[in-house]
Amino acid sequence: MDTESTWDVIVIGAGLSGLLAAARLQSGGARVLVLDKGRGMGGRLATRRTGPAVFDHGAQFFTARDPEFCSRVDDWVAAGIVKAWATGFALADGTFKQDGETRFRGVTGMSSIARHLAQGLDVRVQSRAAALATRGGAWVVTTEAGECLPGRALLLTPPVPQSLELIATASFLPPERVLGELKQIEYAPCLAVLAQLSGPSLIPQPGGLWWEGEPISWMADNQQKGVSPASGAAVTVHAGRHFSRTHWEKPESEVTGALLAVAAPWLGSVPVHTQLHRWRYSLPLRVHPERCLVLCETPPLVLAGDAFGGPRVEGAALSGLAAGAALARLL
Ligand SMILES: Cc1cc2nc3c(=O)[nH]c(=O)nc-3n(C[C@H](O)[C@H](O)[C@H](O)COP(=O)(O)OP(=O)(O)OC[C@H]3O[C@@H](n4cnc5c(N)ncnc54)[C@H](O)[C@@H]3O)c2cc1C
Incomplete structure (x- = not known):
């Protein structure tokens, strides 16, 4: 793996949780890339x-x-x-x-909150993560446009069913019990x-x-x-x-x-x-009790968003901050 072109963390989702996690990680010195499939950033903070x-x-x-x-x-x-x-x-x-x-x-x-948080971050909109894989001890995100983006760690912040669809494209399989809990989040x-x-x-x-x-x-x-x-x-x-x-x-x-x-x-x-x-x-109609979920430590894969720890805008923010702190420890 060419470490020069490898990000420390790739964050999927430029909603509130993803942007707060990215800012936390970047302020700690990490090279962070944020991808979002939407035309703009903010996710459900939408204007x-x-x-x-x-x-x-x-x-x-x-x-x-x-x-x-x-x-x-x-x-x-x-x-x-x-x-x-x-x-x-x-x-x-x-x-x-x-x-x-x-x-x-x-x-x-x-959405102005998202634009404020994104200042100074490398955020790519209209960039849908289509598949995940591990290679040489890192994650590789393949976008819908066919780009292969390597990252030492990966943070997924889409709604849980969409994160599970992405995880299903990787050969990595979370433990049965954890997968069962995640599938119950509607x-x-x-x-x-x-x-x-x-x-x-x-x-x-x-x-x-x-x-x-x-x-x-x-x-x-x-x-x-x-x-x-x-x-x-x-x-x-x-x-x-x-x-x-x-x-x-x-x-x-x-x-x-x-x-x-x-x-x-x-x-x-x-x-x-x-x-x-x-x-x-x-x-989310049901929330996972942890503020973020470390699914894999090497290479790190973490899930966050408003389905973790607490719902709504406040829950998403606290989840993103917790995910940023967890990833900083794992890097
Ligand atoms: C109609 C509605 C009303 C609401 N009202 C309130 C309210 O009044 N008060 C309140 O506190 N909360 C409210 N909420 C909830 C609040 O908006 C959310 O809890 C919060 O914004 C979630 O932030 P997040 O970062 O977890 O997820 P999101 O904002 O959903 O961010 C996830 C991002 O991931 C991106 N994404 C998904 N899949 C991919 C992929 N494959 N590749 C790249 N990017 C991807 C999405 O485009 C999205 O931008 C409301 C939500 C809605 C929809």
Whole structure:
């Protein structure tokens, strides 16, 4: 193996967990390469612009409870990347649910957190890892485009079913018990409608509406949130888990029509353009107890992401930090 062209760590996934792990490793002196199959970075921290309208269509906000994560969030707030959004939202029955816990958002959208973290890192987007192998004591990642990228260690941060698909391409087989635990990690799907409106919505201040049910679980007004400009009225509608499952294969027009019909009392203006995003893996329904999982020590192979240690944005962040620390020890 040509060590000159070998990275110390190849990170698959430029979501929050992968980027935090990569930054931790690079700051410790490691040569790190991050690959992501998406057009942009951030994974489920996703922001999309359509004409004048800007939508957060994946994670809507996050909370911070663990002291390590709270101190990261303080840094992001100080850097102007993140700000407090709200401590409660309206409910669909017209009441307001206030619990005093701060929900944070990306100042220009949730994906701005990823772009901030990626500064100074070697991140290659539109680069899908297609196969894994070991050669000469290192991992080799073959991309869909046919590139063979060698790394002394490998970190996988995609949702667990996608990481397992990648692991299945390598001759390496994790212990039966571990594999069994990983196969039990399932995710809720989420159908997300992005609706550009002709004018302002009727979603109450500060721009979020908790439905907490079916067929809609959440609506957000991206203009009130401060993500979409005054010229771009933009509402995100997240379908509930059951609706998303039962309508997963249905045509876009049918799904969008059904959800916007239910959302109509809160739209207040006419949808002038709509898009549907299908999140196959939105939130893990079960979480592995460890913050990251060392599947192999030589050469190191570690799994991380929001299915390890704790779910959601905070869980993903803590998992990425734990994976970075674990890999630094193993290198
Ligand atoms: C609709 C929705 C609503 C949500 N709402 C909230 C919320 O309000 N609050 C909250 O805290 N959390 C929320 N979440 C969850 C939150 O977004 C995630 O927990 C967190 O962003 C996960 O980060 P991650 O790094 O673990 O994974 P991801 O962000 O999924 O990153 C994994 C990355 O791996 C990449 N990848 C996968 N396979 C490959 C491959 N073969 N090659 C290269 N790259 C690959 C993907 O493109 C992706 O970028 C929501 C998620 C969704 C989808």
